[in-house]
């Protein structure tokens with residue numbers, strides 16, 4: 429799996445795409461709340477919630493990257509979240525379900541493009557693990573312990589991913605600004 433750095437970066441991209449459709453709720457005296465930002469960050473990391481159990485038990489391989497990395501589980505969780513938001517705010521079922529599913533699904537797809545054993549993307553229908561035929565992320569290797577030099581390589585490759593993403597966002601913003609100034 430990639431580290432939280434890469435997952436949070438992907439979540440931030442979804443936040444940037446979604447925020448035009450959903451103004452942040454404003455609380456009197458406090459100002460706008462970063463609700464959408466927190467939701468995208470939370471759902472981008474949510475599939476790795478099982479790593480807490482792995483860390484606590486010291487058996488990362490056994491507990492991490494199983495059922496929570498299923499797209500079907502992600503769909504169910506996102507639908508529940510969307511329903512909860514609709515109940516709370518009166519609308520937005522499709523928006524919040526879509527945002528949650530985009531973040532959750534992207535996490536699973538990124539893990540499937542990471543060097544490792546693949547993800548149980550269709551659990552509970554099958555326990556089979558799926559992996560893309562190409563590798564985009566070197567990922568974290570906890571089996572090497574906390575102090576492995578390999579974590580530096582993980583950090584380096586993911587900082588490249590962050591830089592590339594920031595560059596794309598910057599170029600898009602610049603292009604939009606140019607278009608506005610011309611039109």
Ligand SMILES: [Zn+2]
Nearest residue numbers: 429475476539
């Ligand atoms: Zn993961």
